Amino acid sequence: MAPRANWKGFLRLSLVTCPVALYPATSESEKISFNQLNRQTGHRIKYLKVDADTGDEVPNEDIVKGYQLEKDQFIEVTKEELEEIALESTRAIEIDEFVDRSDIDPRYLIHPYYIRPDGKVGHDAFAVIRETIREMDKVAIGRVVLTNREHIIALEPMDKGLVGTLLRYPYEVRSEQEYFDEIQDVKVTKDMLDLAKHIVNQKAGRFDPEKFEDHYETALIDLINQKRAGKVIRPKERPKGENVVDLMEALRQSVGREAGSAKEAKPAKKPKNASGQKEMLMSIAGKKPAKEASAKKPAAGARRKSA
Template sequence: MAPRANWKGFLRLSLVTCPVALYPATSESEKVSFNQINKKTGHRIKYAKVDAETGEEVANDDIVKGYKVDTDTYIEVTKDELDDIALESTHTIEIDEFVPKSDIDSRYLIRPYYLVPDGKVGHDAFAVIRETARSLNKVAIGRVVLTNREHVIALEPLGKGLMGTLLRYPYEVRDEKDYFDDIQDVKVTKDMLDLAKHIVEKKSASFEPDNFEDHYEGALVDLINKKRAGVQLPAKAAPKTSGNVINLMDALKRSLANEGESAPAAKAKESSKAAKKPKKRIEGQREMLLPISGKKAKEGAKEGTKEEAKETRKPARASARSRKAS
């Protein structure tokens, strides 16, 4: 099922306007998520909104926003008052300017969205805006209101659509000088730099997101499936700690030697693994983690695991008897 649009309205460049819809470009719904439960009963934890002083539960209709100005003193702000100060960008993304993409500091990037025409009309106006930005290699800067806040959004061509990236305001970006000023000015020698460059060259590759594997997500899926099947989990060995590097030059030389020796072997090993075992699929793990309800179902799952284990061991015993007979 296609995701719901986060926002619908109009995209406007001067007098050129078209209806558009904004969709999230990323999703975390496939990640393993947890609920908090009562350890004693196994029941899910519920949170109630209560008055901090009386301890009584408060209905949603009686809850309003408040800005704290002093201890226990708040300025109440209603939804109608917030709606009254909402700008035109509530319903329209007004393109204010076009800038080179290289001018946008990556620290200002928040999250990406897909902007598409909404409905059957306005595709021609949408295409004009998209192709103009593409031909000039520029990014359009506009404003949009999401969750009652106005955001700056950068729009750039992506295939047949536009990718919109929310941008932070300057007051949200911390000054790097507050963190970098205490870093010592170290002079790196040419020999060290050359060795480091060789290491980087051996590790250089194309950016291929499909090769990224979420090892922690895979471990979570494996852990939950083992617990469902009643498998005893072994204690994890303590991680080995490495000593501090004393001589930087020696460390660079050893690193270069290791990279030179291990790169072909590592590639061969990876190729062998890929041929023997398919890559673990993390996406869609919800199909793997089907809920089990009731005691009988849990026992059935355990019995099924035991039977599979027996079937797996049978060929091994048969081959052992064959070797003994020969």
């Protein structure tokens, strides 16, 4: 079953309109997460919303939004006032223009979403919009309101649906000049470039996310399993960084090392998929893993036949 839609409304290209639903394309829920505990009691820490001056807990119905003008001076804004300024993009994604994918600076990309028709109607109009974007080899740019804020959204076809990627506004992107201005101008020789290019050619490949494993997540699972098993955790030695003195020599050694690595290369181990990541954890004592339990549980039809 697909997750609950984050947004429902209409996708509109001029007079062509169809109802659509928008779903998050990524998930963080499968990653290991921690709770904060009281070291003395082992109990979870609970956060309360309290008045900063009185220290009294404040119920949700008495909490309102406020914009700070200066210290201890706020402009209160009600929910009704925010709804009054609701934009057209609250209920519709209006396609404003079509651009080349290369025109979109990667710094502007935020979150991807899957977009599909909502309900049984509008599939024809959705297909027309999707295939038009595909045939023109363009990215459609529109606007959508999520979490009470209007976002730019870039739409691209994927299989039978669309992927919509939220984009940042220019004021949200920092200028690179404040970070790059102090970088020294260095003359790179042809010999250095040739050696570096050779290393790149030895490492050339195609991007396949299945080749990559989240080593930190795997290490966390291993740590938790060791602690559950009562093992003593000892710190590991950290690798020491090497100070490069001769850049040309470092490049030559890198070429030789990469050549040796290429000969000994083995097929990359595929990481556990999202749904199986936490299955690496030890099962709780006295309980059977969900998969094993469901496998041994007889089907309803089988029970009726044996009755």
